[in-house]
Amino acid sequence: MSKLSGVLFDFDGVLSSVMDRLGRPFFQVYKKIRPTATKEDILFSLRDIVELLMRTEKGGRFYIPKMIIKISQLLQFNFLESFQFFVLMMLQMRQTQHVVFPIPGGNSVLGFATKRFKTALVTSAKRKVIKNAFRVIPNLKQVDIVITKEHVNYIKPNPEGILIALKKLGLQPEECVFVGDLPVDIIAGKRAGVTTIAVVNFQWAAQGKHQMLAANSPEYIINTITELPSLLEKIENIHRKL
Structure with a gap:
């Protein structure tokens, strides 16, 4: 077996918190529409939303509006509530989409x-988001190759972005791991032939997310990104022995 030479990262959900970007606006909007809702009610709804997000391919045209409509249906809002939810979430997301x-x-x-x-x-995020990320995640500037939505014709689960990264790095799939947080990431990694590492990184519904990731059979699952260094050392040792 070739030695471990390359580590490829997804961005949203791995290095950047999607739930902070989505969850904060959601809390604010939900409370405006249903002022009597408790924090527990909102967190319970968020767990259902996480499962919906994990079943849905990230990115694509009109991704955010489509997701807002699906979420309003999931929450069983009436017509007026759904309209309010859509308008308010679009306004909130416009403010936070590049944060x-x-x-x-x-x-x-x-x-x-x-x-x-x-x-x-290797991310479905736009170049502008990653440019902003350089300011708050300084070590991102040390990454050798950045593949954003603008670099590919097809987003994950299509492996195009991963394959482009491998070519630019000059590495073979068996030399690399790909770290992602959604089933589409694991599927893309497997189609590209790399070792897949699923990271849960979500405290509100960790068990449910773990189960959904496990269903796609990644080679490894970790609970948080901070567990990755020790896992990479473990994988290195396995490669040395083979």
């Missing part, structure tokens, strides 16, 4: 990975 909320420990993990391996970022 990056770093996941704790992610910057340090990038520092570890970029010093020991060739690295790439």
Whole structure:
């Protein structure tokens, strides 16, 4: 077996918190529509939304409006509530869509990975989001290759972005791992022939997300991104022995 030479990262949900970007506006809008809702009610709804997000391919044209409509249906809003939810969420998301909320420990993990391996970022996020991320996740600047939505014709689960990154890094699939947080990431990684690492990174519905990721048979599952360095060392040792 070839030695471990490359680590490829997804962005949203791995290094940047999607739930901070989506969850904060959701809390505010939900309370406006249903003022009597408790925090527990909202968190319960968020768990259902996470499952919906995990079943839905990220990115694509009109992704955010479509997701807002699906979420309003999931929450069983009436017509007026659905209209309010759509308008208010679109306004909130317009303000936060390019804002990056770093996941704790992610910057340090990038520092570890970029010093020991060739690295790439393969994301469905737009170039503008990643440009903003450079300011709040400094070690992202040390990543060798960045593949954004603008670089591909097809987003994950299509493996195009991963395959482009491998070619630019000059590495073979068996030399690399891909770290993602959604089933589409794991599927894309498997189609590209790399070792897949699923990261849960979600405290509100960790068990449900773990089960959904496990159903796609990643080679490894970790609970948080901070567990990645020790796992990479473990994988390195396995490669050395084979």
